[in-house]
Amino acid sequence: MVVASLYEQLAALDKSHVWHPFTQMRDYNNADPLIIERGEGVKLYDVLGRAYYDGFSSVWLNVHGHNVPELNQAITDQLGRVAHSTLLGMANIPAIELAEKLVRIAPAGLTKVFYSDSGATGVEIALKMAYQYWHNRGVYAKKSFITMNQAYHGDTIGAVSVGAIPLYHDVFRPLLFPSHVVPYPYSYRHEGGAVGAKEETLSAIQTILETRSDEIAALIVEPIVQGASGIIVMPPGTLRDIASLCRKYGVLFIADEVATGFGRTGAMFACDLEGVSPDFMVVGKGLTGGYLPVAATLATDEVYNAFYADYEEQKSFFHGHSFTGNPLGCAVALASLKLLEDRKIVEGVRVKADFVAAKLAALADRSHVGEVRQQGLMIGIELVREKASRRSYDWADRIGVRASLRARELGMLTRPLGNVVVFIPPLASTVGELEEMTNILARAICEATEGS
Numbered sequence: 229m230v231v232a233s234l235y236e237q238l239a240a241l242d243k244s245h246v247w248h249p250f251t252q253m254r255d256y257n258n259a260d261p262l263i264i265e266r267g268e269g270v271k272l273y274d275v276l277g278r279a280y281y282d283g284f285s286s287v288w289l290n291v292h293g294h295n296v297p298e299l300n301q302a303i304t305d306q307l308g309r310v311a312h313s314t315l316l317g318m319a320n321i322p323a324i325e326l327a328e329k330l331v332r333i334a335p336a337g338l339t340k341v342f343y344s345d346s347g348a349t350g351v352e353i354a355l356k357m358a359y360q361y362w363h364n365r366g367v368y369a370k371k372s373f374i375t376m377n378q379a380y381h382g383d384t385i386g387a388v389s390v391g392a393i394p395l396y397h398d399v400f401r402p403l404l405f406p407s408h409v410v411p412y413p414y415s416y417r418h419e420g421g422a423v424g425a426k427e428e429t430l431s432a433i434q435t436i437l438e439t440r441s442d443e444i445a446a447l448i449v450e451p452i453v454q455g456a457s458g459i460i461v462m463p464p465g466t467l468r469d470i471a472s473l474c475r476k477y478g479v480l481f482i483a484d485e486v487a488t489g490f491g492r493t494g495a496m497f498a499c500d501l502e503g504v505s506p507d508f509m510v511v512g513k514g515l516t517g518g519y520l521p522v523a524a525t526l527a528t529d530e531v532y533n534a535f536y537a538d539y540e541e542q543k544s545f546f547h548g549h550s551f552t553g554n555p556l557g558c559a560v561a562l563a564s565l566k567l568l569e570d571r572k573i574v575e576g577v578r579v580k581a582d583f584v585a586a587k588l589a590a591l592a593d594r595s596h597v598g599e600v601r602q603q604g605l606m607i608g609i610e611l612v613r614e615k616a617s618r619r620s621y622d623w624a625d626r627i628g629v630r631a632s633l634r635a636r637e638l639g640m641l642t643r644p645l646g647n648v649v650v651f652i653p654p655l656a657s658t659v660g661e662l663e664e665m666t667n668i669l670a671r672a673i674c675e676a677t678e679g680s
């Protein structure tokens with residue numbers, strides 16, 4: 229904890245020099261910044277000593293909580309050996325062990341692991357690999373991608389090219405390669421409900437594949453839960469049917485499990501919920517328990533073999549990052565996966581998810597709550613100006629921001645997605661902690677929407 233004058237100094241320096249992501253800095257600079265000093269369990273503490281529940285898992289990646297002795301120890305042990313090392317032409321122990329582990333827990337058929345350092349770079353790799361897979365096989369026309377309306381796959385140019393959230397992506401459109409965008413099944417806002425939404429998505433994909441599959445390299449999707457668009461859960465069976473269509477028409481299937489991986493949805497991977505085995509699976513965020521920036525793109529033998537050739541043939545995957553396979557990151561990822569198994573975290577998520585669903589059930593009846601959406605411990609609460617007509621609040625109402633700020637005053641951090649309040653607690657939260665967090669959430673929503 230620091231004295232108030234030191235806080236003032238830090239706040240002034242933050243405002244002077246730090247440009248925060250996804251932030252309108254004029255707004256940010258008009259408020260007192262929240263400066264975090266430390267974390268313990270599922271709470272974060274600011275420099276003035278105030279405690280907050282980490283209600284959005286520090287951007288959806290906290291698995292075991294903060295300051296976890298086993299994870300700290302894994303990093304410390306590895307620090308005493310080597311902290312950096314390249315995978316360019318050599319290997320390191322944690323990267324080897326982690327690859328073996330990931331292959332063991334991944335959906336069947338994913339046997340190769342290509343490391344990177346963020347979800348976005350993991351997506352770039354999947355896109356480039358899918359493209360080059362066809363190229364290496366002499367199929368040069370297959371060079372575009374199918375993506376979902378409102379998709380979010382990260383902020384690098386390739387990932388933005390398969391992104392479809394107008395607010396984030398449209399400004400960059402002239403820089404991007406074009407993708408085929410199909411409707412995402414958003415049951416709440418589809419006049420045909422879940423059945424109609426699912427049908428619309430599948431028939432749009434089928435139409436494109438019937439007519440243009442010879443031009444399409446791959447389809448990319450956030451499996452089961454579309455995250456950044458507002459935690460929108462697919463109707464059951466949709467993912468499985470999308471994967472079958474891709475198989476049928478010879479298009480590679482990329483599952484972006486960056487947000488959903490490692491137990492978040494109540495299964496190890498969201499693909500497991502529907503028995504789907506993709507051609508590529510991208511993981512990041514929770515891979516290291518949220519500790520360090522490591523991501524991975526898993527691929528099948530079929531994909532790998534298209535790159536496996538003689539040196540002279542120049543079929544290598546010419547892509548790599550300085551921090552690819554960083555041993556500190558891989559060591560903490562291994563420790564996190566061990567805790568995930570030893571503590572039966574994924575099984576626990578299912579029980580806790582039922583508890584949270586019961587706690588939030590009454591909220592759905594509130595006049596400004598349109599829908600409470602949940603899959604495992606990924607929860608989005610869509611606020612509406614008018615319940616009957618489902619009319620949205622205007623952007624200028626800042627309703628999501630208001631609810632989140634109220635939650636912060638009440639002792640829980642969260643970050644909204646437009647009019648959707650997001651609740652993504654650390655997977656290791658106890659039922660008691662979840663009870664307190666859901667109480668804060670419900671109260672913040674009620675108070676923020678009162679009289680609006």
Ligand code: PMP
Nearest residue numbers: 346347348380381382455486487
């Ligand atoms: N894909 C999905 C589905 C995501 O939710 C995110 C991040 N929220 C990303 C990719 C990008 O990951 P990163 O922020 O680590 O680049």
